[in-house]
Amino acid sequence: MRAKSSEPKQGTPPAADRTFIEAARRAQIVDAAIEVIAEVGYAKASFTKIARQAGLSSTGMISYHFAGKDDLMREVVAEVMRVADAYMRPRIEAHSTASGRLRAHIESNFELLDAYPRHLPAMVEVLTGIRGGSPSAREFTAAMDEMTNTLVDAVRRAQEAGEFGEFDPVTMVLALRGSIDSLVTRAARDPGFDAAAHGRELADLFDRATRRTP
Numbered sequence: 001m002r003a004k005s006s007e008p009k010q011g012t013p014p015a016a017d018r019t020f021i022e023a024a025r026r027a028q029i030v031d032a033a034i035e036v037i038a039e040v041g042y043a044k045a046s047f048t049k050i051a052r053q054a055g056l057s058s059t060g061m062i063s064y065h066f067a068g069k070d071d072l073m074r075e076v077v078a079e080v081m082r083v084a085d086a087y088m089r090p091r092i093e094a095h096s097t098a099s100g101r102l103r104a105h106i107e108s109n110f111e112l113l114d115a116y117p118r119h120l121p122a123m124v125e126v127l128t129g130i131r132g133g134s135p136s137a138r139e140f141t142a143a144m145d146e147m148t149n150t151l152v153d154a155v156r157r158a159q160e161a162g163e164f165g166e167f168d169p170v171t172m173v174l175a176l177r178g179s180i181d182s183l184v185t186r187a188a189r190d191p192g193f194d195a196a197a198h199g200r201e202l203a204d205l206f207d208r209a210t211r212r213t214p
Helices: 015-040 047-054 060-065 069-093 098-115 119-129 135-160 169-189 195-210
Strands: none
Touching: 015 047, 015 060, 015 069, 015 119, 047 060, 069 098, 069 119, 069 135, 098 119, 098 135, 098 169, 098 195, 119 135, 119 169, 135 169, 169 195
16 A cells, blocks of 8 residues: 655645745735835725735735735734834944934934835824724734833933933933824925935934933
C-alpha cells in the first residue's frame, strides 16, 4: 500500500508561498487604502475606491482578507505607526538632550510627511473619522493615549532634570500633538505645503515654550 503523497496538488502553491502571496495582497490593499483615505477622506473611502486603487477586479478580495472596514482601518493605522516608528525613532534617539529630542520629534514628523506624504494624513483621517464605542475606536483611543502618556513622561523627566522649564506637561504635549495634526491635515489639502519649513517653525516655537528661563 502506497503512502499518500505529501506534495501539493499540481497547480497549488505550497503553503509558504500562499502565506507570502496573501501577506503581499494584504499589504497591497492597505497601501491602496492609505492612498484613498488621504485623497478623499475616511468617510468616502469605500471598498470600491480602494479596490480600484489596488488594481483589483472587485471588492471581494478585500472582504476575503479583512472582516470589514474597521478591520482594514486597524491595519492602516498599524502600518502608519510602524512606518513612523522606523523612520522617527533613530532620528530622535540620536540626540542626548531633551531639547534635541523634542526638536527631532517635531521635525521628523514633517520629514516623514515629505517621505510618505499619504501616511500621516490617512491616519489623522481615520482617527478623527471613527467615532463611538466600536472596538476599533477604543483601540485607537488607547493607542493615542499611550503615545501621549509616553511624551508626557519624557517631558516630566526633562523638567525634573532641569532641562525644561516649569509648565504643565499634559497641556504642552496636547498642544504639540494638536499642532502637528492640524498641519498634517492642512498638508493634505495644500499642494504647496512646505513640510520642512513648517517643521522648523513649529520646533522653534516649542523650543521657546519649553525652554528653562534663568
